[in-house]
Amino acid sequence: GRLVIASHNPGKVREIAELLAPFGAQVVSAGELMLPEPEETGQTFVENAELKARAAALATGLPALADDSGLAVAALGGDPGIYSARWAGPARDFSYAMKRIEKGLEGQYNRDAHFVCALSLAWPDGHVESFEGFVHGKLVWPPRGNQGFGYDPMFLPNGHSETFGEMEPAAKHAISHRAAAFRLLVDSCFRL
Ligand code: ITT
Numbered sequence: 001g002r003l004v005i006a007s008h009n010p011g012k013v014r015e016i017a018e019l020l021a022p023f024g025a026q027v028v029s030a031g032e033l034m035l036p037e038p039e040e041t042g043q044t045f046v047e048n049a050e051l052k053a054r055a056a057a058l059a060t061g062l063p064a065l066a067d068d069s070g071l072a073v074a075a076l077g078g079d080p081g082i083y084s085a086r087w088a089g090p091a092r093d094f095s096y097a098m099k100r101i102e103k104g105l106e107g108q109y110n111r112d113a114h115f116v117c118a119l120s121l122a123w124p125d126g127h128v129e130s131f132e133g134f135v136h137g138k139l140v141w142p143p144r145g146n147q148g149f150g151y152d153p154m155f156l157p158n159g160h161s162e163t164f165g166e167m168e169p170a171a172k173h174a175i176s177h178r179a180a181a182f183r184l185l186v187d188s189c190f191r192l
Pocket of ligand 1: 006007008009012037040052067068069070071082084085086094115148149150151152164176178
């Protein structure tokens, strides 16, 4: 059946479509449907993902999959976290957002960070299921690579020599926070 990808972020929509591809789902994005972007008033990734998924399912009468994600930097007390998109300003300039993080890390030895991804699947009747995935790594400077999106060029996953910005999509999907959350979602669907 048809599934709405409840995101206006083209990088996310592409990755979610790639993760869904093997399942042959017919997908349409919130952008294509010109759905409004709900205000992200939640205090957690899951709350924001659920609010976005519910709004899209309600507006379309179709099941909707939303993603709320972000980068948590240890030495910054977990910032930018749920504010990861907002740190890039209204122009969504991630080279600026990455500089802002690097500035915050001046004089710090601890360069640990992790990505979080909450995926929520909502149905038009209001039912919603959520799953969370993580990937741990270190922040590098200067940023490397132009694959992926957002903070990928400065994120070096632990145990790897390429940043997410340097990895091919398949390599990122093998270890990413989004793929981890997606696997939990798929597992739970097959248990239903
Ligand atoms: P939607 O709400 O429309 O989905 P958004 O960009 O506003 O789009 P978020 O509020 O969840 O979504 O912001 C998450 C930000 O965290 C996102 O803009 C990226 O910059 C960053 N981010 C999330 N996943 C990432 C990934 O895999 N690689 C790099 N950056 C990522």
